[in-house]
Amino acid sequence: MTSVAITVQRGLAGETPRDETFTVPYSEGMSLLDGLIWIRAHADTTLAFRYSCINANSCKECVVSIAGKTEYACTARLTSSAVTVRPLGNKNLIRDLVTDTVPPKEKLGAVTG
């Protein structure tokens, strides 16, 4: 079985980020989101990332930075070559690939404050 190396930036807000590389089974046509879901299910059950509609590109929640480019994980195709994924650089980090993409008026703090 062919595999692909996915390097993911890990860490909570305030921690020094660290890169971790996972070897994921590769099949033609798979998306980066497929790879991240595989990692969480089979390799590291603490990896955090956002997604909702899985691969339909409807919810637009799975936006991340791939090799420096802002992309949706669900439509970014993996190839057999290694890839590095980071959280969006222009949003506050929450955990791993999750950044604060919640609109300001939809935050808990906005309704309690």
Add this chain to the structure above:
Amino acid sequence: MGDAVTHLKTDVLVIGAGGAGMYAAIAAAQHGKQVLLLDKSLIGRGGATIMAQMTVAVAMGEQAPDHWTRHHADTLTAGRGLCDEELAALLCREGPDRIREMDEWGVGWTREDGHLKQVMAPGHDGPRCVFVDFLNTGPAVAKTLRAKIAKTDGIRRVSNLSVTSLVTRDGGVAGAVALDLNSGKPVTIAAGAVVLAAGGLTRLYRRNSASVNMGGESYALALDAGASLIDMEFVQFFPIGHLAPRLVGMDPIMWDPFRYKLGGRLLNGNMEEFIHNYGATDSGTYTAPRDVTAYAIVKEAEAGRGSPNGGAWLSFEHIGEATLRDAFGPVIDRLARNGIDLTTHPVEVAPIAHYHMGGIRVNEQMETEIAGLYAAGEAVGGANGANRLSGNAITEALVFGEVAGRNAAQNPNTPGWQAEWAQNAIGDIARLSNSGDNRSGLEFGALYGELQSLMWEKVGLMRNAPGLAEALSRIREMQAIDLPALHPRDTGAFALGVQEWFDLRAALATAEAITVSALNRTESRGAHQREDMTDTDADQAYNQRIKRNGAHIALDTLPVRRADIEIITSGAAE
């Protein structure tokens, strides 16, 4: 002493911000109440609505003369005798008002020659389905409702707040406990009325068109609060979900609009049409009912006449590129990026879990047996009986959302709260958030995957008594042994493991309800197909109800609610 738990108070709490929840929030606010709208995902992005690609069935009478009573008759026929006829009437009668309202709010229904364009869909007696081009119905509906909510006074909204438990007192609902994903901490909410609009359950099946949020939470929350579920055995399998080649960036239900507009041909592995061998006609017309088509595809594959990946071929090779592009514009380019050229090659399709007919039992005000607890959208059971008519899901979301929100606003309860009411639910969150110790070695991914396979293979499209009994026994074992032993490894901010524990709990409770109902219905009807009892039994034309009874669930039967509605065939829509 831990931190003080964040507490919110509202007149009306709406759980789930898809089409039904957003409409309910707008309606309740318009009736003067303070509303709190929550979603586990982001507001207006995480539900099923945004994934809908095309058709919304509604008797507008713009394309051709029509009347809501005709839509109602088609809904009842599709429902195989089990529709709650009053709920179906509500859906069909009030549908046009909601579609006009959405039109005023700028949704942009596709028009032709100065009128709303309406297309034919399977099971309808005329062109009845409105849509937004190209494959943009769901995103346009969601965007319009998000914008309307932003402009409506009295609606507070919170994303990433996931309700784990409803709080009840004295036979009525008092509020809820939720997990704030961003902090990993519990939040309590006091509410005068609650609208449950957290969607369906199709994520429970291995092959599904669900988002990660359609895992049966609505049903599990309702059941736990003491409300009833009905028709839980009826899970709709969309017959022609995309199977191969691998497609990303599009919903697997996408061939549905292609067939609405262009017909297309459904072929078996020998490249022969086959639906006519199963008592329906389909040849290029897309008129065969969903349950018949799904059954036929599975049976052809079982007989060794499937496509290479075990489904059927869907061919548009005879259509021509100009026609394809005219009908679907930029979608053709998205297909090309997936390596799909419809002019030269067919695609493979197969049934996929798509929608749930069953759900929370409500009256015509969308209220459950628990005072102040309402339901809306796919969470509601009854209107669609044993098989949903195509195009009814968005109509149901909008109509039932409006009705639920309006009635919740008129509920006289005032929110009251005592911290001790939420102690158990807060305790669950605290226990799961306590350290990353996972001594059992059980992992969510393996357990949830096992449940999805079990449901697909034994509680899916083709069922039999031994398989259902085996599934039920394993589901109950998972509830009793595996779930209590599962402990998340992550904790704190965006600790998905805590959320996943609640996901598994809801999925198992819902799976149990489906399986018990399926085992007890000893006939085949609509979406419930028993290999060991293939005939429809006229004596089983009843609804099955599930209720919690202590640690167990109990099932009984109810007569179908009939309505005496005369079909009006002449003239234009009212």
